Structures are given as structure tokens and as C-alpha cells.
Amino acid sequence: MRELLAQAAAVAAKDLLLELRSRTAFLSMLAFTMLVLAIFNFARDPTAVSASDLAPSTLWITFSFAGLLGLNRGFALERENRAIDGLLLAPLSRSALYLGKVLANLAFVGAVEAIALPAFALFFNVPVLPVLGPLVLVIVLATVGFVAVGTLLSAMAVATRFAELMLAVLMLPFLMPPVSAAAQITARLFSGRPFAEQVGWLKILVGYDIVFVILCILVFDWTVEE
Amino acid sequence: MTEPARVTGAVPGRSHVWLWLALALLAGVYVRALAFTPVERVQGLAQKIFYIHVPSAWAAFLAFIVVSACSVGYLVLKDQRLDLIAASSAEVGVVFTSGVLLTGPIWAKPIWGAWWTWDARLTSTLFLWFIFFGYLVMRSAVGEPGQRARYSSVLGILGAPLVVFIHVSVTLFRTTHPQPVVLKPQGPTLPGEMLTTLLLSVAVFTVFYLALTARRYALAKAELARAQALAEGDHAA
Numbered sequence: 001m002r003e004l005l006a007q008a009a010a011v012a013a014k015d016l017l018l019e020l021r022s023r024t025a026f027l028s029m030l031a032f033t034m035l036v037l038a039i040f041n042f043a044r045d046p047t048a049v050s051a052s053d054l055a056p057s058t059l060w061i062t063f064s065f066a067g068l069l070g071l072n073r074g075f076a077l078e079r080e081n082r083a084i085d086g087l088l089l090a091p092l093s094r095s096a097l098y099l100g101k102v103l104a105n106l107a108f109v110g111a112v113e114a115i116a117l118p119a120f121a122l123f124f125n126v127p128v129l130p131v132l133g134p135l136v137l138v139i140v141l142a143t144v145g146f147v148a149v150g151t152l153l154s155a156m157a158v159a160t161r162f163a164e165l166m167l168a169v170l171m172l173p174f175l176m177p178p179v180s181a182a183a184q185i186t187a188r189l190f191s192g193r194p195f196a197e198q199v200g201w202l203k204i205l206v207g208y209d210i211v212f213v214i215l216c217i218l219v220f221d222w223t224v225e226e
Numbered sequence: 227m228t229e230p231a232r233v234t235g236a237v238p239g240r241s242h243v244w245l246w247l248a249l250a251l252l253a254g255v256y257v258r259a260l261a262f263t264p265v266e267r268v269q270g271l272a273q274k275i276f277y278i279h280v281p282s283a284w285a286a287f288l289a290f291i292v293v294s295a296c297s298v299g300y301l302v303l304k305d306q307r308l309d310l311i312a313a314s315s316a317e318v319g320v321v322f323t324s325g326v327l328l329t330g331p332i333w334a335k336p337i338w339g340a341w342w343t344w345d346a347r348l349t350s351t352l353f354l355w356f357i358f359f360g361y362l363v364m365r366s367a368v369g370e371p372g373q374r375a376r377y378s379s380v381l382g383i384l385g386a387p388l389v390v391f392i393h394v395s396v397t398l399f400r401t402t403h404p405q406p407v408v409l410k411p412q413g414p415t416l417p418g419e420m421l422t423t424l425l426l427s428v429a430v431f432t433v434f435y436l437a438l439t440a441r442r443y444a445l446a447k448a449e450l451a452r453a454q455a456l457a458e459g460d461h462a463a
Contacts, residue, residue, distance in 0.1 A: 149384070156377045160367035169363055170381065173356045177391040184398075204395050211387050219383055222301055222376045 004099070007092050011100020015074060016107055025073045026108065033066045033116045037123050055124040056187040060179050062116065063139070064146065067109045068175075071150040072167055074101045075158040088224060098220040102151045102213075109147055113139060131189040138189075141205040142182035145212060149174045152216040155223040174212075181205050239444040244437035251430045255423070263423040275333045277423055281431035282325040283351065288435055289319025290354060290389070293361070297382030300375055309375035310450070312382055313365060314442035318435060320358040326351050346396040353392045357385045371450075 019026055040058040041051065078084040087097060117139075121128040128135065150171055157167035181201040188198060259277040266273035296312035299305070330348065331341040342348065361381050368374040416424065 152380070152384075156364070156380065159373065159377075160364065162367060166364065166367055170360045173353050173360065173392075174384070174388055176353060177388070177395045180395050200398050201395075204391065204398075208391055211391075212384075215384060215387065219301070219380045222380055225376060 004093060004096050007096030008099035008103055011087070011092070011097055012103035012107065015077075015101065015104035018077065019073075019104075019108065025070065026111065029066055029070050029108075029112050030115060032069060033062055033112055034119060036062045036065060037116065037120055041123060051124045052126060052190065055120070055126045055190060056183050058124065059117075059120055059186060060142075060183040062120070063109075063113055063143070064175050064179050066112055066116070067143070067146055067150060068168055068171055070109050070112065071105060071147070071154045071171070072158060072164055073108070074105050074151060075155045076163065079158055084224070094221045094224060095217050097224070098151065098155075098217060101155075102148055105147045105151050106143065109143055110140075113143065126190055131195075134189055134195040135186065138182050138185050138202075138205070141202070141209060142178040145178040145205065145208045146171075146175055148209070148213045148216050152220055152223060155220070177204060177208050181208075237441060237445045238448055239440075241437065241441040241444045244433070245441055248430065248434040248437040252434060255427045255430045259423050259427065263419050264417070266420075269337055272333055272336050275329050277427045279326060279329040279333065280424060281427045282322045282329065284428050285431045285435040286319055286322040286326055286351070286354060288432065289315045289322060289439070290358070290385070292439070293319065293358075293382045294386040297379035300379045301383070306371070306375065306450075307447075309379065310446040311439070311443055312378065313362075314439045314446055316358050316361050316382075317442055318438045320355065320362065321438070322431075322435065323351060323355040323358060327355060344396070346393055349396040350389055350393040354389055357381075357388065361385070 037058065040054065040062070044051075044054055075084070078087060117128065117135075120126070150167070153170045153174070154167050157163050157170060160166045181204045185198045185201050185205075189195065255277070259274060263277075265271060292315040293312045296308045296315065300308040300312065330351075334343070335341050361378055364381055365374055365378050368377055
């Protein structure tokens with residue numbers, strides 16, 4: 001178990017180092033996120049729909065689309081010069097490879113979310129600070145779920161024609177449970193409802209994370225077998 | 227990459243016999259549903275769509291279970307036939323799912339007053355359609371057969387818990403879909419003649435599903451044989 005985690009950390013560190021040196025993917029994802037937040041504000045009738053009514057949907061559409069764009073990066077960079085062959089030949093279990101990719105994607109998507117959240121609070125004039133604790137918990141739970149599934153799907157999607165579009169077609173159905181649960185909880189948190197009321201939705205988020213993380217580790221082997 | 231093998235002419239095998247039988251039974255069950263089953267008192271003739279809608283939904287879910295089961299089977303046994311059955315079942319499943327999604331609104335408009343609502347069953351069926359569709363799109367985008375089989379099996383396995391999660395998360399919203407009238411703890415509450423017609427149509431749709439899948443499977447095998455023959459021809463030349 002310790003060895004698995006050490007190997008996964010090594011894969012994640014490699015990915016993050018690559019990203020740290022170029023910063024292209026991170027910066028473009030960040031710019032994309034800010035743009036979506038800004039555009040969303042204009043995609044409504046300000047006299048009929050207040051910014052706060054639209055805020056939870058905006059937050060979750062932005063996060064899930066940003067995640068979708070970022071997820072292709074992890075395996076796309078391994079396809080260049082067939083770097084994936086090196087990873088597969090390395091003395092490293094497939095589960096560690098998958099977990100490493102998930103960790104790197106989590107750090108990546110999490111960093112974008114951490115910067116986007118204050119911008120969201122600013123643009124939409126939402127009191128994020130009073131509910132920050134529960135909100136961060138919900139963001140973490142939802143992000144873990146869709147990054148776990150997305151990392152696995154992207155390992156397959158990058159090997160197909162139209163990789164970006166393919167990931168979106170495969171991924172969007174899987175976004176439905178975590179995004180709907182997260183958006184419901186977020187909306188209720190913003191309207192001042194107690195967090196304890198959201199147990200049903202939280203169970204869905206936690207259950208989704210457990211089921212899909214385990215399942216994805218189990219089936220990942222077959223997505224990289226050559 | 228080999229070019230897709232198109233098989234022209236008759237599909238080999240006996241599967242067409244089953245297909246004709248299924249179509250004949252289908253005609254029979256509708257004669258019964260329309261002429262020999264009482265008209266529902268509140269909903270009137272609109273309720274007759276029930277005998278297409280419910281069995282289609284059954285066949286769609288059966289197709290999905292077959293896809294998931296064959297996907298697990300393929301990854302364990304690496305038998306190419308299981309992959310072809312899963313692919314055939316997914317293609318037939320998308321047809322039945324489309325049937326459910328088309329017949330539902332026709333009934334819903336006069337009864338609910340709206341073509342569509344985001345009810346638990348409607349949403350899960352719609353997403354079932356998306357999953358089937360993604361599965362088939364994925365298959366068409368991967369050229370190498372072994373890789374295609376592995377990828378689609380992974381997708382077939384992940385799809386099963388997803389359908390459950392989608393259903394549960396939408397059930398937390400209010401549901402307006404009619405509740406089950408047959409499969410429920412207190413036993414069926416559907417009147418006897420309607421129940422018989424429904425069960426008959428479910429049985430017929432099962433035969434119909436099996437016949438279509440068997441026929442699609444025979445075609446898939448023929449396509450594969452042709453692709454292999456073409457590949458060998460290339461080697462020889």
C-alpha cells in the first residue's frame with residue numbers, strides 16, 4: 001500500500017513538474033474558467049433572473065467544463081513521442097499509474113477551482129465566506145468523483161479519433177450525478193439552509209466517489225494494455 | 227487500419243426465422259391489446275401505448291444488462307464473441323430506448339399535459355440512451371478490434387452503476403411518473419385482462435429483442451469474417 005502511494009506520488013510529481021515548467025495548460029484553463037464566469041453573467045436577463053439565482057448553476061457548469069478540458073491533458077502528453085510506453089515499462093503498477101494521474105489531475109483542477117471560487121464570489125456577489133467550510137467539502141467530493149471517472153475515460157479517449165469531443169460525449173453522462181448533487185447543496189447553502197439538511201445529496205456524492213474510484217482502479221488495466 | 231467491412235446480401239444463419247416469428251407475435255399481441263383488452267376508464271385509448279412503452283423499456287434495460295454482463299465476460303475471458311454480442315445488444319438497445327423515449331411523450335402530452343418532465347424514470351432512460359450512444363460512438367472511433375473491445379467493455383461496466391446513481395439522484399426530486407402496477411410488494415394491482423396483455427407484450431418484446439440481437443450478431447460475425455478475409459488477401463498480395 002505504501003509502495004503504491006509512493007509510486008502514485010512519483011507519477012503525479014512528474015506530471016505536475018511538467019505542468020509547472022510550461023504552465024500552458026494551467027493558464028489556458030484558468031483563462032477559460034474566468035471567461036465562462038464572465039459570459040454566464042451576460043447569458044441572462046438581469047431584470048428577470050438575479051445573479052444569485054443563477055450562481056450555483058454557473059459555478060458547477062464552469063467547474064465541470066473546466067475539468068473536462070483539463071482532463072485530456074494527462075494522457076494526451078503521454079501520447080506525444082509515445083511516452084506512455086516508458087511509463088508502462090517502468091517498474092510501476094497500473095493502479096499506481098492511474099492513481100498518480102488522478103492525483104495530478106486533482107491538483108490541477110483543484111488549483112483552478114481555488115482561483116475561480118473567489119472570482120465567482122466577486123462576479124456574482126455571493127457570500128461565499130460564511131459557508132466556505134461546507135462548500136469546500138462539496139467541491140472536493142464532487143471533484144474527486146468526476147476526476148476519477150474522467151481520468152479513466154481520458155485514457156481511452158486520447159487513443160480515439162476526435163479525442164476532445166469523445167471525452168465530452170463519454171464524460172457528460174457521468175457528470176450528471178455529482179454535478180446535480182453538488183449544485184443542489186450549493187444552492188441551499190447560499191440560501192442559508194442548514195448543512196445538516198443535505199445528507200441525502202451528500203450520500204450520493206460520497207457513494208459516487210467510493211464506487212467509481214474503486215471501479216476505475218479495477219478496470220484501468222484494460223485501458224492501457226497494449 | 228482495415229476499412230470497415232460491408233456485408234452485402236443475406237445475413238447468414240437462421241436468425242431471420244426468429245425475427246419473422248417475433249414480428250408475427252408482435253402483430254398478434256397488438257390485436258389483443260387493441261381489440262380484446264378493456265379501455266382504461268380514466269386515461270381512455272391513450273393508455274394503449276402502455277403495451278409498447280413498458281415492454282420497450284424492459285427490452286432496453288435487458289439490452290443494457292446484456293451489454294454490461296458481456297463486458298465483464300469479455301474482460302475476463304477475452305472471447306471476441308462476447309464483445310460482438312455486447313455491441314449487437316447495444317445497437318438493439320438504442321432502438322428500444324428510442325422507442326421508450328418516443329412513446330412516452332405521446333402518452334404524457336394528453337395525460338400530464340406536458341411532453342416531457344425531468345422525472346426519475348424519464349431522466350434515467352434518457353441517460354441510458356446517452357450511454358448507449360456514447361458506447362456506439364466510442365466503438366466507431368477505435369480502429370483496432372482488440373482495443374475497441376477492451377475500451378467498450380470498460381465503458382459497458384462503468385455504465386451500470388452510473389444508471390443506478392442517476393436514478394437515485396433524480397428520485398430525490400419529486401417524481402410524477404406512474405408508480406409500478408405489476409412489480410410491487412403487495413402484488414399486481416393492474417386488472418387481470420390488462421395484466422395478461424402486458425405480460426404477453428413483455429414476453430413478445432423479449433423474443434423481439436433476442437431475435438434482433440441474434441440477427442445483428444450474425445451480421446457482426448459476417449463483417450468480421452470478411453474483414454479477416456480482406457486482411458489475409460492483402461497479405462497474400
